[in-house]
Amino acid sequence: MVSTPELKLGQKLNEGKTKQIFELVDQPGLVLVQSKDQITAGNAVRKDQMEGKAAIANKTTSCVFKLLQEAGIKTAFVKQHSDTAFIAAHCEMIPIEWVCRRVATGSFLKRNPGVKEGYRFSPLKMEMFFKDDANNDPQWSEEQLLEAKFSLAGLSIGQCEVDIMNRSTVAIFEILEKAWATQNCTLVDMKIEFGVNVTTKEVVLADVIDNDSWRLWPAGDRSQQKDKQVYRDLKEVTPEAMQMVKRNFEWVSERVKLLLEPQASGRVVVLMGSTSDMAHCEKIKKACASYGIPCTLRVTSAHKGPDETLRIKAGYEGDGVPTVFVAVAGRSNGLGPVMSGNTAYPVINCPPLTPDWGAQDVWSSLRMPSGLGCSTVLSPEAAAQFAAQIFGLSDHLVWCKLRASMLNTWVSLKLADKKLQACSL
Structure with a gap:
């Protein structure tokens, strides 16, 4: 057993490259998500310690999830617990990374030769990748996801759930894109994950959204990028280079607080x-x-x-x-x-x-x-x-509430139709 002054932690439920997840003994249905100071790239082919990264990542994630929750997006996030950890609903994770792209760059260009960097996707470009480090997270189709017949926390992942995750990913991206635009920053692309809440059996946004999760280009200029791509692009990992990476992460964690502030009062x-x-x-x-x-x-x-x-x-x-x-x-x-x-x-x-x-x-x-x-x-x-x-x-905060309301209305209709079909069978 591991314990802290405030929380009684149970067994470690999972450990990834950048975080650990512990059950909360006195709070059934909740977990503690503890960030680590580790930074990785290429499925941990490159791996380094970056002092202070856990606090930076936790601060970023907490602000992002607060923004999304206040807009009306259903998430696993409950509240920030400490500088390096937050409390969340216990979810069984769906092993898919949903990637949403506004601007063509990175791996998309390698997989789609002939497309120039900077090509703008309207509507957004959606992709999904199966979480499998041994095979470098292969890209999956919707058909593969459906044929996998995942069942998590008692919920079978079928067409309804896939459609909800797809539509939710677009809404989440658009909300964060609108928010970052207030800081003259382009949200280029983003990856997110969903889980099934073990208590409510709902599909919700889970895991984390921090500076490992997206590409951010201030003023739309790639040369000013502030995300983890700077670390990926390092030819040599030196103390000076790591300080530059850390400064970029700190820049994002400071700016992300501003996303919670209204741009205009009415x-x-x-x-x-x-x-x-x-x-x-x-x-x-x-x-x-x-x-x-x-x-x-x-x-x-x-x-x-x-x-x-x-x-x-x-x-x-x-x-x-x-x-x-x-x-x-x-x-x-x-x-x-x-x-x-x-x-x-x-x-x-x-x-x-x-x-x-x-x-x-x-x-x-x-x-x-x-x-x-x-x-x-x-x-x-x-x-x-x-x-x-x-x-x-x-006012982006009002817009975000409108956008989330559209999503929630659509999801409620989708779930109502699923329930009706189940009753008719």
């Missing part, structure tokens, strides 16, 4: 014609909160007090905070048109329709005079989503 201001619409407006506010967007509720009538409506508008325009106005007015929507005609900020109509006159009332939101650009969205949740899409153009 807000939604909901204007309702009457407090009778409060329940409708609260739904908008709750949905905005799910995207991390502040939302303020106000009461004003463009028919009964147009001067007050315009005064409220001016107050929000005057402080310089990017704002999306949502007009909630039912019987005769004057709020949306008046706001749209007097502000350059986006205005969304979200009328609360009633069973009696709703079909007629909605026309006051749909038929606008010329020169007005307000849109109309009937669902309060959809109005908040539309506002989030506007803010997502300048």
Whole structure:
């Protein structure tokens, strides 16, 4: 048994080139992932100790997983435990490395002669490799993966699970690509792994994502690369060369913290014609909160007090905070048109329709005079989503939540279909 002051560790479940995994005796279903100071290349053909690498890698992984989790991606990560270790859900790992590429470089060029370095993949290029050091991690096809008939933690890895991992890899890459773009850094390619959570039986992003996992080119310039490729490219491993590699890893671990910071602050201001619409407006506010967007509720009538409506508008325009106005007015929507005609900020109509006159009332939101650009969205949740899409153009954290939400909706449909098929058989 191994023990620490904070945690009681059980048996070592696994040990790789750069980490060890221990069970947690007092926390069933959780493990401790302990990083090592070792750096390797070419399936450990080259192997060196880099003092401080464990802390750097753990810091990077913890920030990356926090970003992904806050966006809404399901991962095994629970929390950072120490400078060199984090706690995660116990997973049985699927022995596949999923590789996602935006720019052609590295081994792809060797396997695809004639393609020039820098070729940009749109859509992203997906590849998978079977984890087998003895055979240098051979590339696999989807058919090989399906024919392997892996069964892990009681879950058979079939077409549904393969599709989920494929779609998730793309979403995870796009989220991290968007985040790194805020630092003027190109995410060139990335490898990730999935596991089956032994408790929930779900396929989740697992293992680590650190500077061994990707290629990063500041300003899109390969000569400035900050990833492990610098170590791979060393002709001779000297103390000076290793210090250069370490500085690059430290650069990434410092920058990755910035990925958690919003690039712009914005807000939604909901204007309702009457407090009778409060329940409708609260739904908008709750949905905005799910995207991390502040939302303020106000009461004003463009028919009964147009001067007050315009005064409220001016107050929000005057402080310089990017704002999306949502007009909630039912019987005769004057709020949306008046706001749209007097502000350059986006205005969304979200009328609360009633069973009696709703079909007629909605026309006051749909038929606008010329020169007005307000849109109309009937669902309060959809109005908040539309506002989030506007803010997502300048705030990567909001965009990441939208992207993860798209993925989660797709996965839920995929799993529902799998369950229905199982019931029909």
